[in-house]
Amino acid sequence: MGNNDHGGRFDVDKIAELARIALPDELKHRLYSDMERIVGYVDMLAELDVSDVEPTSHAVRLSNVLRDDIATAPFPREQMLANAPATVDGELVKVPAVIEQ
Numbered sequence: 058m059g060n061n062d063h064g065g066r067f068d069v070d071k072i073a074e075l076a077r078i079a080l081p082d083e084l085k086h087r088l089y090s091d092m093e094r095i096v097g098y099v100d101m102l103a104e105l106d107v108s109d110v111e112p113t114s115h116a117v118r119l120s121n122v123l124r125d126d127i128a129t130a131p132f133p134r135e136q137m138l139a140n141a142p143a144t145v146d147g148e149l150v151k152v153p154a155v156i157e158q
Contacts, residue, residue: 067092 069085069092080088138144143151 067089069080069089072088073080073085134148138147138150141150145151
C-alpha cells in the first residue's frame with residue numbers, strides 16, 4: 058500500500074515503518090480507512106468560521122492552585138534527618154553509591 062494507493066493521501070507502509078511496527082495487509086486497509094475518516098473530520102472543522110474566536114492554548118482558563126511562596130522558618134535539622142533511612146554523623150543523609158570508583 059504505497060503512495061499511489063487510494064489516491065496517495067497516506068502511505069500506511071511508511072507510517073508503520075516510522076513507528077517500527079509490522080502490519081498485516083488487512084490491518085493496513087483498516088488503518089488507511091480510519092485515517093481517511095479522521096482527516097475528513099479535520100477537513101470539516103477547517104470549514105468553520107472562527108474569525109471571532111480568540112486563539113487559546115487551553116479550552117478553559119487555567120489558574121495556579123499553589124499557595125503563595127512565603128518564607129517561613131525551616132524545619133529543624135533533627136526533624137528532617139529523622140525521616141532519612143540512614144545519616145552520616147547525624148548531619149547528612151546517607152545514600153547508596155551510584156558511581157563506582
